[in-house]
Amino acid sequence: MIYTVTLNPSIDCIVNVDNLIYGSTNRAVSQSFHFGGKGINVSAVLSQLGIKSVALGFIAGFTGDAIKSGISDNNITPDFIKLKNGCSRINIKISSSKETEINAPGQAPNTEELKTLMQKISLINDGDTLVLAGSVPKMMDYNIYAEILRTVSDKNIRTVVDASKTLLTNTLKYRPFLVKPNKQELSEIFNVEINDNSEIEKYALKLRNTGAQNVLVSLGKDGAILVDEYGNIHTQGIVEGKTKFTVGAGDSMVAGFLAGYEKTADYKYALDLASACGIATAFSDTLAKEEDINSILNKLQKR
Structure with a gap:
């Protein structure tokens, strides 16, 4: 089984604007909404390829409920932890002459909520694949991906890390199967x-x-x-x-x-x-x- 972890999922609002003018009211030609975060995106494309996965991570508030229901299909099993406080973030993606993104910070878990995620991950079996992808909520420890890999380091698990800077480099001592x-x-x-x-x-x-x-x-x-x-x-x-x-x-x-x-x-x-x-x-x-x-x-x- 493939498990994807998205610590900072989002609803992405994509708006198409012919010619974005800063400091002015702009009229969108169209808009669409997508339930995402890098790990969730991996699960969604795996589903198109006929491969099942379990989507782990954190959701919060009414936006989190929308993410959970929005990604469920025959090949994706959502197994998120619902945070007690806040809401999952909404990101704005502007498609115009240039792409512009406004990414919200997201809601960080408390100690008990993070412990619950670690317990779920510790149950992953030999032969499975674990994908850690994307950013983490503001104020969350940038060693979190390394801590997750340490949790499963005694198992024969194929691990993938798709993250930037120290989120990625901190994991290298655990020899991830793939970094991107x-x-x-x-x-x-x-x-x-x-x-x-x-x-x-x-x-x-x-x-x-x-x-x-x-x-x-x-x-x-x-x-x-x-x-x-x-x-x-x-x-x-x-x-x-x-x-x-x-x-x-x-x-x-x-x-x-x-x-x-x-x-x-x-x-x-x-x-x-x-x-x-x-x-x-x-x-x-x-x-x-x-x-x-x-x-x-x-x-x-x-x-």
């Missing part, structure tokens, strides 16, 4: 400016040598680079199409990679499916759908 920084996050981890693929490969290898087993770097319009557990470097580009909105594209890649590796244990295929999922999301108004994923995967493998 983007180019900017990779630059921030090593406090350097990365200009080309050779430098991406250099620092991805360094991240692998620091503890990660596999490093998948998402590059947006430039595709993706994977450094696998053996030190082999795999690359994948993109296909022609119109990018509509990139929110969730990286999460989609994580889902595709896990699905591809679970199916074949082949890193090249896992990268192909990861790329297809990421592209399908970027070309869509929502997270990737099965039909679009398969179409793009076919195009990538024919090149």
Whole structure:
């Protein structure tokens, strides 16, 4: 079973504005609502690929209730902890000439609520997969992902970390199966400016040598680079199409990679499916759908 953890889930309100003017009243062309957070996004794309998962994390208030009911389907089992105080956050995503995001801070759990989550995670079995993805609520300890991995370190569990800066680097001593920084996050981890693929490969290898087993770097319009557990470097580009909105594209890649590796244990295929999922999301108004994923995967493998 795959378990995804979203400590800071959200309702994302996506508004499309032809030409955003700051300091003025803007009229949206359209709006849509999506139940998200990086771990939830991974579960949603896994569902499109026919893979079941359990969504763990925290929800709060009426917005939390909406998130729980909104993500439930035959392949996703929500198993959130309902916080006593506050509400789950609402984020604003503005699609215009440039993408603009306003992300709310979220509601942090108290000591007992965090303990309850740890107890749930401690029951995960050998052979399962645990995905830790996204930000944490303000005032929450940035060592939390490392603490979660320590909780399951005595088990044979495949772990994935998709987070920025210290949230990710603190986990490396527990040798996560996969980490997925983007180019900017990779630059921030090593406090350097990365200009080309050779430098991406250099620092991805360094991240692998620091503890990660596999490093998948998402590059947006430039595709993706994977450094696998053996030190082999795999690359994948993109296909022609119109990018509509990139929110969730990286999460989609994580889902595709896990699905591809679970199916074949082949890193090249896992990268192909990861790329297809990421592209399908970027070309869509929502997270990737099965039909679009398969179409793009076919195009990538024919090149």
